[in-house]
Amino acid sequence: MRKTDSGWAEAEHHISKADRKLAKVIAAVGPCTLKPDRKRSPYEALCRAVAHQQVHGKAAEAVLARLLAQFPDHSFPPPELIHKAKAETLRACGFSGAKVLALQDIAAKTLDGVIPDRRRCARLANEEIITRLTQARGVGRWTVEMFLMFTLGRPDVLPVDDFGIREGYRLLHKQEEQPKPKVLAEIGQKWAPWRTVASWYLWRAVDLYR
Numbered sequence: 001m002r003k004t005d006s007g008w009a010e011a012e013h014h015i016s017k018a019d020r021k022l023a024k025v026i027a028a029v030g031p032c033t034l035k036p037d038r039k040r041s042p043y044e045a046l047c048r049a050v051a052h053q054q055v056h057g058k059a060a061e062a063v064l065a066r067l068l069a070q071f072p073d074h075s076f077p078p079p080e081l082i083h084k085a086k087a088e089t090l091r092a093c094g095f096s097g098a099k100v101l102a103l104q105d106i107a108a109k110t111l112d113g114v115i116p117d118r119r120r121c122a123r124l125a126n127e128e129i130i131t132r133l134t135q136a137r138g139v140g141r142w143t144v145e146m147f148l149m150f151t152l153g154r155p156d157v158l159p160v161d162d163f164g165i166r167e168g169y170r171l172l173h174k175q176e177e178q179p180k181p182k183v184l185a186e187i188g189q190k191w192a193p194w195r196t197v198a199s200w201y202l203w204r205a206v207d208l209y210r
Contacts, residue, residue, distance in 0.1 A: 008032040011155065011194035015201070018190045021172050022201055029204045032197050036153030041118055043110040044076045045151045046136065049143045050102045051095070063094035079107035102138025109136045126154055149196050158188040158195035168202030171209035 012032060016023035040048075051067075052060040070089060071077035082090075082103055090100045109115045114135055121129055126148055133144045145159040159165060160181035169187075170178045179187065191198035 008034065008194075008197050011197035014194050015191055015198050019198075022191075022198060022205075025172065025201045025205050025208060028208060029201065032200050034149070034153075034197070034200050036150055038118075038151065038153060040151050042115050042121055042133065042147065042151070043079055043106060043117075045147050046106045046115070046133065046139055046143070047076075047082070047103055049146065050099050050106070050138050053099070053138070053143075059094075066093040067095075079110040083107035083111060099138065102136070105137035106139065121152060126157060149199070154196060156193040156195045158185065158191070158199055160184045160188070162199070164206055165199050165202045168205035168209075172202070172205045 008031065012026050016026055037045075048060075048064060051064050055063075067077065067090070068074075070085075070093060071081055074081070077085075085104070087097070087100050087104075090103060091097065095103065106115065115133055116124065116129075124132075129148065129152075130141055130144045133139055133147070134141060142159055142161055145157050145162075148154040148157045149159075163178075166178035166181075166184060169175075169184060188195050188198065
């Protein structure tokens, strides 16, 4: 199933019918405003995700700005340049040693085709994309799930390991503990094929009920 022309209205309707408590969140928050950035390649999206790992968003953007300044002829440095770049050049941008290795591995796996381009990604199922992209150093399942949601705009992704989603469910249901990932995966079956939108509303539930 796909989004309607009006946005995520079909998803909101389905989730509201399937889940009475999430229906209250949808009513309180209003329409889902998730807008995937479809212009970014898998390579660029993963590089940016690595930059944001374990640092504040503003700090990550500053590091990325310095990276872009090193390659002024490109809107984003292509994989061949990152692969060939000296570690010192990337470290000077603010990347840790581990992140430098991750960036260069992402670049290498893009060049050899392990990490597909956008056109190839469009033909792959979610799990196949996860399997391929997590072969890159520093790229875990959660990172690829965020890519599926916020870059490819896949409508049926439920990142069951995400703290915010599990916390949103806990608060919404007034539970003492967050649901275990396997339990949340089972619960989430009723939100399919719109689990991306359900996830988005569970993140909003944290703001509503915290």
